Amino acid sequence: MSGDRRGKTAGALAAVVALVAACAGPPAGQAREAAGAPAGVGTAGSVGTGTVGDAGGSADGSMVRTDAGAVRGTVTHGHRIFQGIPYAAPPVGELRWSSPRPPAPWAGVRDATRPGAMCPQVGSDYAKISSSKEDCLFLNVTVPRTPGGGKPVMVWIHGDGALGSGDLADARRLATRGDVAVVTINYRLGVFGGFGYPGLAGSGTYGLQDQQAALRWVRRNAAAFGGDPGNVTVFGVSWGALSITGHLTSPGARGLFDRAVLQSGEGMMDMLAGSMGEDVPAQPSYGLRTVRETEETGKYAASRLGCGDLRCLRALPVERILKVPQIMNMFQAYAHGGETLPRPPAGELRAGRFHRVPVISGATRDEHRLFTALLHEAAGRPVTAAAYRGLLRTAFGREAAAVAAEYPPDKHGSPALAWSAVVTDRMWARATFEQNRLLGAGVPVYAYQFADRKAPMFLPLRTDFPFGAFHAADLPYLFTEEKAAFTPAQRALSDQMIDYWTAFARTGDPNGAGRPRWERFDPAASVPHTQALVPGAVGPVDYAADHNLGFWPEPS
Missing domain, CATH: 3.40.50.1820 (Alpha/Beta hydrolase fold, catalytic domain)
Incomplete structure (x- = not known):
């Protein structure tokens, strides 16, 4: 490339x-x-x-x-x-x-x-x-x-x-x-x-x-x-x-x-072709390349x-x-094959070679909606029905028809939201679940899904787009964010999240008095526990079912 x-x-x-x-x-x-x-x-x-x-x-x-x-x-x-x-x-x-x-x-x-x-x-x-x-x-x-x-x-x-x-x-x-x-x-x-x-x-x-x-x-x-x-x-x-x-x-x-x-x-x-822009190719290991490729x-x-x-x-x-166009982004990847990162982390996790420390790991419910809004809606390239079909062809080739049948726009409310669901489930949720499964085989893992679909929009984007629980929507719940206007229920969720995170930092276990029990993620369970972080409804969620992971092939 x-x-x-x-x-x-x-x-x-x-x-x-x-x-x-x-x-x-x-x-x-x-x-x-x-x-x-x-x-x-x-x-x-x-x-x-x-x-x-x-x-x-x-x-x-x-x-x-x-x-x-x-x-x-x-x-x-x-x-x-x-x-x-x-x-x-x-x-x-x-x-x-x-x-x-x-x-x-x-x-x-x-x-x-x-x-x-x-x-x-x-x-x-x-x-x-x-x-x-x-x-x-x-x-x-x-x-x-x-x-x-x-x-x-x-x-x-x-x-x-x-x-x-x-x-x-x-x-x-x-x-x-x-x-x-x-x-x-x-x-x-x-x-x-x-x-x-x-x-x-x-x-x-x-x-x-x-x-x-x-x-x-x-x-x-x-x-x-x-x-x-x-x-x-x-x-x-x-x-x-x-x-x-x-x-x-x-x-x-x-x-x-x-x-x-x-x-x-x-x-x-692994990044799907077209998921980060219509002309952006697939990237099997996002954020990584070999030392030779980097050089x-x-x-x-x-x-x-102009240097030799x-x-x-x-x-x-x-x-x-x-001043050189794109030069900052050319190197937004870590190189493996050297002293700092000898091998790709994904392979190391699969082999069980990682530092034994307790982990909290999770994602937001609607990760990709923010990317759809910015890369398509705000850019004047809305995801129409025809554009949705084209995006599926770019991402899945011969499998596009099967994905379209599984994610019809009328089921999700619009072609833009259907595309967001496809990428959220296939690219984000599948990777999150696999990462939790691999880490959970060796260390205590507490999995979560931030799912406040009315999380305050603190970004300068059109607010009529249904962002849901978008990428990084959970940050104002942990850090002071004066642009985020919380409801009382959201403020209570913020308190719970800070209590979970800091209890985990203190003892390696997020649990404590005054908040719902958070069970460990058990890779051997039929439904491994994932804690849904929702105002007034914190509790377990079937993460695999919520993201239709049975439809998608397991990572190889």
């Missing part, structure tokens, strides 16, 4: 996930607190001393000593926030496309009241976020102002491999309600995180390596913020969850986390940039790289 085709393949999904990420932030509350300098915000000065109980430096907990130096954050009545903390050296110059190095120590107290720079990225028509700052390997820590240390630590890996930032997730409510420390991270994206070139060590895995470097930072420094470095949960959505699947099978991630939460990011997913794409990109060697490429200004 040519570099341009690779760019289109990744770019379609990138546009959607970036839209979600951009509209989920920036966290307005945090920005206001930093600008207004509320009680507890200090200025740089001498480094104090202290114990874990006072967070390592000041009576109010605003100053903390990390292994590289002291930082001063923001303190309010309910929480402490530290932003823009470097967890690795700036990946610039000779360190562009190199494994992350430790940050240089600093003297005095570093200001941690504002976010650090986002990693280089290009905005889109829907996601008006961009950055050309290569010095971007920062993280943020949000901790409740409750006494004592030893709080469970939850590390958030944002979605999309070409756009986004840890700063876009407002973790205040998650941290305070759940009494957990939440860390959100930046990592290198697109061509900066996934580039490969002949002779280049670590080709195609720099973003994944950044995430592991951040997890190592957490192990070293969590206690200073009141967290428990021996109790770390990594969680993420979409590309972030796909990354975690990689960490579950990566030798370099062994021992870096104790639990994992996978939200709408299936390492088993060949790198050679193509180098030619587009790595020295030239590393000397290019960031802005020059970002």
Whole structure:
């Protein structure tokens, strides 16, 4: 596949996930607190001393000593926030496309009241976020102002491999309600995180390596913020969850986390032809390619940039790289066959070779409706009856007639919703169920389906389209989202979800008093338990029946 085709393949999904990420932030509350300098915000000065109980430096907990130096954050009545903390050296110059190095120590107290720079990225028509700052390997820590240390630590890996930032997730409510420390991270994206070139060590895995470097930072420094470095949960959505699947099978991630939460990011997913755009081909292993394929794409990109060697490429200004069409999306894939990711995660899961940590894993009920709305309805290419038949032919070839008979438009309300159901069931749900089955054979798995079909639409898209429980619709239920207007029942569901997620982070079991029992996913059961997350109706759902999985062949 040519570099341009690779760019289109990744770019379609990138546009959607970036839209979600951009509209989920920036966290307005945090920005206001930093600008207004509320009680507890200090200025740089001498480094104090202290114990874990006072967070390592000041009576109010605003100053903390990390292994590289002291930082001063923001303190309010309910929480402490530290932003823009470097967890690795700036990946610039000779360190562009190199494994992350430790940050240089600093003297005095570093200001941690504002976010650090986002990693280089290009905005889109829907996601008006961009950055050309290569010095971007920062993280943020949000901790409740409750006494004592030893709080469970939850590390958030944002979605999309070409756009986004840890700063876009407002973790205040998650941290305070759940009494957990939440860390959100930046990592290198697109061509900066996934580039490969002949002779280049670590080709195609720099973003994944950044995430592991951040997890190592957490192990070293969590206690200073009141967290428990021996109790770390990594969680993420979409590309972030796909990354975690990689960490579950990566030798370099062994021992870096104790639990994992996978939200709408299936390492088993194969992309149907036409599902992410009418001219986008099938991709048997979404988000993955071999080191050799990555290096060949790198050679193509180098030619587009007018460079014939790595020295030239590393000397290019960031802005020059970002101006090349599709170059960010050409590298939205992790490379397997190297030290970081020796083999494809899907094969490792099938072989039972993955790190033994408890897992929460799930998806939304109507994953693909958001993609249908953006790629077809909002783009002026509505899914008519004729277009639906064409999409089925592109995706299934000779099997299109059988799929059309199984998913008639009148059964689903429209051709657009029928197409959404086809792709949700075949591409998303089938992969989710298979991933849960494979993981559940070796570790405790708690499967879920977010199914609030009236979830608030917080994205700038036409609201008359029936989005249902769309891709990433569950994010406002975990993170503070001021654009999401909840009903009382939805607010109660949000409380339950935070309680489930943080109880799991604390003990490896999401259950507790005051919420419906969540049974483990048993691969041997005739109907493995999946917890439906619905306002006022949380409980079991037959996930396979709900997504017509009996019609679709099992993944090979």
